[in-house]
Amino acid sequence: MAEATQPNSDHEEDSGRRDFLNYLAIGVGAVGAASFAWPIINSMNPSKDVLALASIEVDLSQIDVGSAIKVVWRGKPVFIRHRTEKEIEEAKAVDISTLIDPETDADRVQNADWLIIVGVCTHLGCIPMGTADGEPRGEYDGWFCPCHGSHYDSSGRIRKGPSPTNLLVPTYTFLTDSTVRIG
Amino acid sequence: MRKFGLSIAAAALLTLGVSSQASAATGAHPPTTDYSFTGFFGSFDRAELQRGLQVYKQVCAACHGMDLVHYRDLVDLGYSEDQIKSFAATFQVTDGPNDDGDMFDRPAEASDAFISPFSNDKIAAASNGGVVPPDLSLIVKSRANGYGGIGQNFLAMLQIKGYASGTDYVSHLVGTGYIEEPTLEDKMVCMPQNAGETDAAYKTRIEEHQAPPGTYFNKWFAGCYFKMPQPLYEDSIEYEDGTPATKEQMAHDVAVFLTWASEPAFETRKETGIKVLLFLAVFTGLMIAVKRNVWRNVKH
Amino acid sequence: MSNHPAPNFKNPVIRWVDSRLPVFSYVHAEYGVFPMPKNLNYFWNFGALAMVVLMVMILTGIMLAMQYTPNVDLAFNSVERIMRDVNSGWLLRYIHMNGASMFFIVVYIHIFRGMYYGSYKNPRELLWILGVVILVLMMATAFMGYVLPWGQMSFWGATVITNLFSAFPLIGESIVQWLWGGFSVDNPTLNRFFALHYLLPFIIIAVVALHVVALHVVKSNNPDGIEVRGPQDTVPFHPYFTAKDSLGLAVFLFIFAFFVFFAPNYMGHPDNYIEANPLVTPPHIVPEWYFLPYYAILRSFVDGWWIYEIFFGWWSEAKLAGVLAMFGSLIIVAVLPWLDTSKVRSCRYRPIYKWAVILFLINFIILGWVGGKPAEEPYVTIAQGATMYYFFHFLILTPLIGWIERPKPLPASISEPVLKAGSGAQFAGASAAKMEKS
Numbered sequence: 001m002a003e004a005t006q007p008n009s010d011h012e013e014d015s016g017r018r019d020f021l022n023y024l025a026i027g028v029g030a031v032g033a034a035s036f037a038w039p040i041i042n043s044m045n046p047s048k049d050v051l052a053l054a055s056i057e058v059d060l061s062q063i064d065v066g067s068a069i070k071v072v073w074r075g076k077p078v079f080i081r082h083r084t085e086k087e088i089e090e091a092k093a094v095d096i097s098t099l100i101d102p103e104t105d106a107d108r109v110q111n112a113d114w115l116i117i118v119g120v121c122t123h124l125g126c127i128p129m130g131t132a133d134g135e136p137r138g139e140y141d142g143w144f145c146p147c148h149g150s151h152y153d154s155s156g157r158i159r160k161g162p163s164p165t166n167l168l169v170p171t172y173t174f175l176t177d178s179t180v181r182i183g
Numbered sequence: 184m185r186k187f188g189l190s191i192a193a194a195a196l197l198t199l200g201v202s203s204q205a206s207a208a209t210g211a212h213p214p215t216t217d218y219s220f221t222g223f224f225g226s227f228d229r230a231e232l233q234r235g236l237q238v239y240k241q242v243c244a245a246c247h248g249m250d251l252v253h254y255r256d257l258v259d260l261g262y263s264e265d266q267i268k269s270f271a272a273t274f275q276v277t278d279g280p281n282d283d284g285d286m287f288d289r290p291a292e293a294s295d296a297f298i299s300p301f302s303n304d305k306i307a308a309a310s311n312g313g314v315v316p317p318d319l320s321l322i323v324k325s326r327a328n329g330y331g332g333i334g335q336n337f338l339a340m341l342q343i344k345g346y347a348s349g350t351d352y353v354s355h356l357v358g359t360g361y362i363e364e365p366t367l368e369d370k371m372v373c374m375p376q377n378a379g380e381t382d383a384a385y386k387t388r389i390e391e392h393q394a395p396p397g398t399y400f401n402k403w404f405a406g407c408y409f410k411m412p413q414p415l416y417e418d419s420i421e422y423e424d425g426t427p428a429t430k431e432q433m434a435h436d437v438a439v440f441l442t443w444a445s446e447p448a449f450e451t452r453k454e455t456g457i458k459v460l461l462f463l464a465v466f467t468g469l470m471i472a473v474k475r476n477v478w479r480n481v482k483h
Numbered sequence: 484m485s486n487h488p489a490p491n492f493k494n495p496v497i498r499w500v501d502s503r504l505p506v507f508s509y510v511h512a513e514y515g516v517f518p519m520p521k522n523l524n525y526f527w528n529f530g531a532l533a534m535v536v537l538m539v540m541i542l543t544g545i546m547l548a549m550q551y552t553p554n555v556d557l558a559f560n561s562v563e564r565i566m567r568d569v570n571s572g573w574l575l576r577y578i579h580m581n582g583a584s585m586f587f588i589v590v591y592i593h594i595f596r597g598m599y600y601g602s603y604k605n606p607r608e609l610l611w612i613l614g615v616v617i618l619v620l621m622m623a624t625a626f627m628g629y630v631l632p633w634g635q636m637s638f639w640g641a642t643v644i645t646n647l648f649s650a651f652p653l654i655g656e657s658i659v660q661w662l663w664g665g666f667s668v669d670n671p672t673l674n675r676f677f678a679l680h681y682l683l684p685f686i687i688i689a690v691v692a693l694h695v696v697a698l699h700v701v702k703s704n705n706p707d708g709i710e711v712r713g714p715q716d717t718v719p720f721h722p723y724f725t726a727k728d729s730l731g732l733a734v735f736l737f738i739f740a741f742f743v744f745f746a747p748n749y750m751g752h753p754d755n756y757i758e759a760n761p762l763v764t765p766p767h768i769v770p771e772w773y774f775l776p777y778y779a780i781l782r783s784f785v786d787g788w789w790i791y792e793i794f795f796g797w798w799s800e801a802k803l804a805g806v807l808a809m810f811g812s813l814i815i816v817a818v819l820p821w822l823d824t825s826k827v828r829s830c831r832y833r834p835i836y837k838w839a840v841i842l843f844l845i846n847f848i849i850l851g852w853v854g855g856k857p858a859e860e861p862y863v864t865i866a867q868g869a870t871m872y873y874f875f876h877f878l879i880l881t882p883l884i885g886w887i888e889r890p891k892p893l894p895a896s897i898s899e900p901v902l903k904a905g906s907g908a909q910f911a912g913a914s915a916a917k918m919e920k921s
Contacts, residue, residue, distance in 0.1 A: 024469060032462060039570070043546050043569055047550075047568040052293065379860070460741065463733060470726070470733045471730060473726050477722045477723060
C-alpha cells in the first residue's frame with residue numbers, strides 16, 4: 001500500500017498529465033452516462049402514435065348558428081361555437097381595458113362566425129358549462145365554470161371569477177369554409 | 184488461470200451459440216441472398232421497399248393484414264406526408280359509432296393502422312378454407328430462425344445478418360417454393376426423415392404421401408402442403424418504377440418490405456449502434472490507460 | 484467494519500450530514516480505503532458487473548412498465564408499440580431483453596469463479612448461500628419477465644413451467660390452479676406475473692445488500708485462496724479497484740452494446756414474435772438459454788432410466804423425480820461449502836480438483852446444449868449422462884478429491900509469489916499478473 005500511494009519517482013509534470021488522464025476518463029464517462037440517460041427520459045415524452053393524433057379535422061357544416069359542439073383534441077375538449085350576430089357584437093363591443101386578461105375578439109378568432117377554444121377552465125382545469133343547449137352560460141353569454149364560478153364571455157374571455165386568463169385558443173386552420181384542422 | 188480463462192471463453196461462445204439454435208430443424212434452409220440491410224452499415228434500398236409495398240398492396244393485402252404498421256410509418260420508405268395522406272385515403276376504414284350510434288366508413292388517415300382485409304378472425308378463416316391468413320407485421324422477424332447449426336448461426340450473427348434468414352424464407356416461400364410437379368428431391372426438402380426411420384421407409388412414405396385437398400405443394404413450407412395458393416406470377420403486377428416484375432423480383436421486394444415492417448427502428452438501431460460502439464471503444468482505451476496508470480507501482 | 488478512522492471531511496455540509504448519518508464515512512470505509520487483496524484478477528470484476536446490470540435492468544424495466552399493458556388482449560401489441568412508437572422504446576426493450584441474458588452470463592462466470600478459487604469455503608459459506616438465493620430469485624424474475632410479451636414462447640413456457648408443480652402428489656393440481664388463478668395460463672396469470680416481475684428485483688436488491696455486507700465482513704477471497712497477512716498484501720479499493728472495475732465495465736458494455744444494437748434477437752426465440760395462441764403449441768418449445776441446463780436435467784428423468792429406477796422409481800413418478808432433481812441441482816450448489824472436504828481454497832494449488840471443476844463447466848455447457856435439442860436420441864442419453872455427472876461432481880467427486888488429493892504447497896503470503904517470480908520460478912500468480920499487464 002505504501003509503495004502505491006507514494007509515487008516517489010514521478011516528476012510533477014508526469015503527475016499533472018496523469019491527473020488530466022483521470023479527469024478525461026471521468027468526463028468521457030459522464031458524457032456516456034448522460035447519453036444513456038437521455039433516451040430513458042425521452043421515452044416518457046409523447047410517442048409517435050400520440051403525436052400522430054395531435055391534430056384533428058372537424059366538419060363544421062352540421063353546426064347551426066347559435067349552437068356549439070364539443071370535440072376531443074389531445075384528450076381535452078375543444079368548444080366550437082357558431083356565433084350569432086348578437087354574440088359577435090357583444091364580443092366586439094367590450095372595452096378591453098376593463099378585462100382581466102385584455103384581448104380583442106379579433107385576436108381570438110380567424111373567422112368571426114366561429115369561436116374555437118380549448119374548453120378547460122384556466123383556473124384549475126374543470127370543464128366550463130354552456131356548450132350544450134340549456135346549460136347555464138354565465139352572466140356574459142359565454143360559459144360558466146361550476147367549480148369555482150368563473151364567467152366567460154362569448155369570446156371565451158374571463159370576465160368574473162378566479163380564473164387568471166382567457167380560455168385558450170388552439171392553433172387551427174380552415175381547410176375549406178366548412179372544415180377546420182385543429183392542431 | 185489461463186486455462187480457466189480459455190474454458191470460460193469457450194463456454195461463453197458455446198452458450199451464445201446454443202441459445203440461437205433454431206426451432207426443430209424443418210428440413211433444408213432456402214438459399215441465402217445478399218441483402219442491402221446486412222452488415223454494420225447496411226440499410227434498406229428505398230426502391231426495393233417502395234416496390235415491396237406495391238406488391239403487398241396489390242397482392243398480399245387481399246388476404247393478409249398488417250395491423251402493427253401505420254400509414255404514417257411509410258415516411259421511412261421515402262414518401263412525403265402528402266403522398267402518405269393520399270395513399271391512406273384510398274382505403275376505407277370503419278369508424279364510429281357516430282352521434283346517431285351508427286358505424287360509418289371514412290377514408291383512412293395517416294394515423295390509422297394498415298387496413299385489414301377481414302374485420303375479424305372468424306370471417307378470415309371462413310373465407311380462406313378454415314385458416315386465418317397470418318398478420319404480416321412480424322412475419323420476417325418471427326421466421327428468422329437462423330441458418331441451421333450453432334456455428335453457422337454464430338458466424339451469421341458476427342456478420343450482422345440480422346433478420347436475413349427470415350427474409351430468405353419469405354422470399355423463397357412465395358418466389359420459388361411452388362412446384363406443380365414436385366420430384367422426390369423437392370419433397371425431401373420439406374418433409375425430413377424421422378429419427379430412426381430407414382431410408383427405404385422414408386422414401387416410400389414421401390412417395391406415397393398425397394396432397395390433402397385444398398393445398399399446394401411448396402418446397403420451403405414445413406410439411407410441403409401449403410394452404411396458400413401461389414400468389415405471384417410473372418408480371419402479375421406492373422411496377423410503378425418500370426422494373427420488370429419477374430416472380431423472383433416481386434418475391435425479393437416484398438420480403439425486404441416485410442423485413443422493414445418487422446422492425447421499422449432497424450436502421451436507427453444500427454446507426455445508433457455504430458456511435459455507441461465507437462464511444463465505448465474510446466472509453467475502453469481511456470480506461471486501459473487509467474488502470475495502468477493507477478496500478479503502475481503495484482507489484483502483483 | 485473497517486479499522487480506518489472516519490475521515491475529516493472539509494465540506495461543512497458533508498460534515499454536518501455525516502455526524503448525523505454516517506453515509507459518507509461508510510462509503511469512505513467500504514469503497515474508499517477498504518483493503519482489497521492486490522492479486523485479484525479480472526474474474527473479480529464480475530460481481531461489480533452484475534451490480535451494474537441489475538441497476539440497468541431496474542432502470543429500463545421501470546421505463547418499460549410505464550408503457551406496457553398486462554392484459555392478454557393488449558400485452559403483445561403494447562410491446563410492439565414500445566418497439567415502434569415509443570421514443571427509443573426499441574432501445575429500452577432490447578437493453579432489457581439482452582440485459583437478462585447478460586445478467587446470467589455475468590452471474591454464471593461469477594459463480595464459476597467462486598467454484599474455481601474456493602470462494603465458498605470457511606468463512607464465506609453464508610456469502611455463497613446468499614449468492615445462490617440471488618440466482619434463484621433472478622431465475623424467477625427472468626421466467627416471469629419472459630411471459631410478459633405474451634408471444635408463443637411466453638405462453639407455452641409459462642404453461643410448461645407452471646405445470647411442473649402438478650408433479651407434486653395430492654396438492655399438485657391445486658397449486659397449479661392457484662398459480663394460474665384459473666384453469667389455464669390466462670389474464671390473471673399474466674397480471675400476477677407482471678406484479679411479481681416488478682416486485683422481485685427489489686427483493687434481489689435487498690439480498691444483494693446482504694451479500695455485500697457479508698462480503699465486507701469476511702472480505703474478498705483471492706486467486707491464491709490464502710488469507711491476507713497484512714497491509715503489504717492489500718491495496719485500497721479506491722483508486723485501484725474503481726479503475727480496474729471501470730475497465731472491466733467498459734469492455735463488458737462494449738459486448739452488451741454489440742448485442743443490443745447488432746444482434747438483439749440472437750439470444751431470443753423468433754416464435755416469441757407470434758402472439759400467444761392457446762390452441763397451437765409451437766413444434767419445439769425451449770426455454771431461454773440460461774435455463775437450458777436445468778431443463779435438460781428435468782427432461783432426463785424418464786421411465787426406464789436406471790438412475791431413475793434405482794433412486795426414485797420405487798416411490799415417485801418420473802415427472803416428480805425430474806422436478807425434484809431440477810430444484811435439487813440448485814440446492815446442491817448452496818451446500819457446496821460442506822461437500823468440499825479440502826482445506827485448500829484455490830484450484831491453483833489443487834492439481835486434481837482443478838480439472839474436476841473444468842470438467843464440471845464443460846458438462847454444464849453440454850447440459851445447456853442438449854437442453855435446447857429435441858427430446859430424442861442421442862440427446863436423451865447425452866442429457867442423462869450429463870445429469871448424472873452434474874450430481875456425481877457434487878456428491879462424489881468433490882468430497883473424494885478433497886480427501887485423496889495432495890495440494891501443492893501454499894505460498895506464505897499473497898506478496899510472496901510476486902516477489903519470487905522475479906527469480907524465474909514459475910508461479911501461478913506470476914502468469915496472472917502477466918495477463919493483466921499484456
